[in-house]
Amino acid sequence: MKNLLKKIFLIDLLQGLRVTFRTQHPKNIVTEQYPQQRPMVAERYRGAPRLNINPENGQTLCIACDLCSLACPENLIVVGWERNPETKRKDLVTFTYDTSRCMFCGLCEDACPVDALELTQDFELASYSREGAIFDRQTLEEGIRPTKYRF
Amino acid sequence: MPGTFLDSTELVLNMGPQHPSTHGVLRVIVKLDGERVLGTECVIGYLHRGVEKIAENRTYTMFGPYVDRMDYVAAVSNGLGYCLAVEKLLNAEATPRAQAVRVILTELNRIGSHLLWLGTHALDIGAITPLFYCMREREYTLNIFEKYCGARLTTHAFRIGGLQYETYDGFEKEVLEFCDLFEPKVDEYEELLTGNRIWVERLTSVGILNADDCKAYGVTGPMLRAAGVQWDIRKAMPYSGYDKYDFMVPTRVNGDTYDRYMVRMAEMRQSVRIVRQAVADIPAGPIMAKVPKIIKPPVGEAYVSIEAPKGELGYYIVSDGSTQPYRCRVRPPSFVNLQALDKMARGSLVADLVAVIGTTDIVLGEVDR
Numbered sequence: 001m002k003n004l005l006k007k008i009f010l011i012d013l014l015q016g017l018r019v020t021f022r023t024q025h026p027k028n029i030v031t032e033q034y035p036q037q038r039p040m041v042a043e044r045y046r047g048a049p050r051l052n053i054n055p056e057n058g059q060t061l062c063i064a065c066d067l068c069s070l071a072c073p074e075n076l077i078v079v080g081w082e083r084n085p086e087t088k089r090k091d092l093v094t095f096t097y098d099t100s101r102c103m104f105c106g107l108c109e110d111a112c113p114v115d116a117l118e119l120t121q122d123f124e125l126a127s128y129s130r131e132g133a134i135f136d137r138q139t140l141e142e143g144i145r146p147t148k149y150r151f
Numbered sequence: 152m153p154g155t156f157l158d159s160t161e162l163v164l165n166m167g168p169q170h171p172s173t174h175g176v177l178r179v180i181v182k183l184d185g186e187r188v189l190g191t192e193c194v195i196g197y198l199h200r201g202v203e204k205i206a207e208n209r210t211y212t213m214f215g216p217y218v219d220r221m222d223y224v225a226a227v228s229n230g231l232g233y234c235l236a237v238e239k240l241l242n243a244e245a246t247p248r249a250q251a252v253r254v255i256l257t258e259l260n261r262i263g264s265h266l267l268w269l270g271t272h273a274l275d276i277g278a279i280t281p282l283f284y285c286m287r288e289r290e291y292t293l294n295i296f297e298k299y300c301g302a303r304l305t306t307h308a309f310r311i312g313g314l315q316y317e318t319y320d321g322f323e324k325e326v327l328e329f330c331d332l333f334e335p336k337v338d339e340y341e342e343l344l345t346g347n348r349i350w351v352e353r354l355t356s357v358g359i360l361n362a363d364d365c366k367a368y369g370v371t372g373p374m375l376r377a378a379g380v381q382w383d384i385r386k387a388m389p390y391s392g393y394d395k396y397d398f399m400v401p402t403r404v405n406g407d408t409y410d411r412y413m414v415r416m417a418e419m420r421q422s423v424r425i426v427r428q429a430v431a432d433i434p435a436g437p438i439m440a441k442v443p444k445i446i447k448p449p450v451g452e453a454y455v456s457i458e459a460p461k462g463e464l465g466y467y468i469v470s471d472g473s474t475q476p477y478r479c480r481v482r483p484p485s486f487v488n489l490q491a492l493d494k495m496a497r498g499s500l501v502a503d504l505v506a507v508i509g510t511t512d513i514v515l516g517e518v519d520r
């Protein structure tokens with residue numbers, strides 16, 4: 001009998017609707033209005049790569065040890081260096097990082113012994129061409145230039 | 152006598168690979184007699200990337216990120232299974248602190264995976280509301296992953312021998328906050344669905360798979376438990392310190408779609424219970440066990456299976472003593488559970504086929520690998 005009454009008065013459906021209407025309240029809105037509202041990206045977020053430079057003298061921190069390119073599962077880092085005849089050290093010449101193949105696993109970052117290569121909080125990596133996804137040394141040091149969107 | 156177009160004949164229909172309720176690129180060839188399903192055949196492989204072959208050309212450390220991309224909804228579980236397998240080869244064990252953090256993250260991932268399943272499954276059947284609510288709560292787990300390891304979906308959270316990252320400040324607090332917030336939300340989903348007459352009508356006695364069939368097909372996970380078999384690898388072969396935690400293995404008896412729904416709902420509550428216990432007692436100490444930097448396991452083989460959200464996830468790795476695996480075979484739960492689709496769907500209606508595909512909780516990245 002109780003069940004029948006419950007069925008007739010649509011108790012089960014009204015119960016669900018109560019939940020729906022409870023969530024209607026504006027304070028319960030959780031959607032992020034992305035381009036207007038910037039998401040708070042975590043500190044450890046693995047986004048666009050960056051080659052850090054020493055803020056004091058503007059020199060690169062990279063010692064061209066090639067460990068990142070050895071650690072990379074996709075083999076997408078190419079480190080170009082030449083031996084400095086005076087200091088007998090390796091000097092970084094070019095650094096190419098192909099983000100189109102990158103899966104942002106962070107293994108290169110872990111492998112870097114001097115904290116030169118870092119995956120930053122930049123997450124807007126879209127570009128109009130494949131070449132735009134391949135970062136050279138300059139892009140890596142200065143950070144990515146935001147794509148100008150064509151509307 | 153020649154048939155006219157009014158004669159009902161058997162119709163072969165392709166469902167997918169672009170069908171929204173196949174949850175990816177699954178193609179099901181369905182043989183229909185009117186609305187009745189006479190038989191189904193799955194065509195898989197649209198998302199095949201050859202992950203097992205990639206493993207043979209990568210070092211053990213390098214292969215870590217690839218396992219996340221199999222079951223991308225439960226990437227943390229995949230990472231755990233792989234790390235445990237390599238650790239078994241190396242005869243190493245993660246430190247107690249690492250194990251506790253691993254348990255927390257894996258259980259959060261189980262909640263996230265079940266939430267995504269619940270949302271999409273309900274959406275397939277016609278209840279759109281739960282999807283939004285499930286996504287809302289799943290966001291909290293993803294935020295914890297993001298803060299912990301820097302990625303939301305393909306996390307690469309664990310390394311062989313322990314963890315790469317120490318927990319962030321306020322990790323315990325945030326996880327506990329999520330637990331407090333999440334438990335009433337499960338009641339909310341149940342309020343929406345469990346008693347709802349449409350939901351009950353659509354799910355009860357649909358896609359029945361009894362215990363014997365489950366065992367014959369090798370079906371594991373919530374599908375097996377819904378048929379009444381109390382089999383959970385966390386209890387049967389405890390790994391990563393699961394024997395320390397007190398939790399139940401929820402089971403049901405009928406093995407139909409509704410029971411599978413109930414089992415998964417109960418599992419989410421149990422996961423919260425495990426997370427609470429694990430967070431309360433994270434031991435101090437190092438996060439990385441003493442494993443060599445270049446991982447070179449001795450010649451041998453290891454099979455480790457864990458309880459992923461979808462069922463038994465196994466990693467079988469053969470080492471030839473070099474830095475790369477000789478063979479890495481994955482036993483994906485989705486792939487095995489999908490075999491039972493024909494058994495479940497045969498004789499049902501087309502509309503129920505969607506419910507049956509949804510209830511198996513497949514992720515095509517894992518089926519095709």
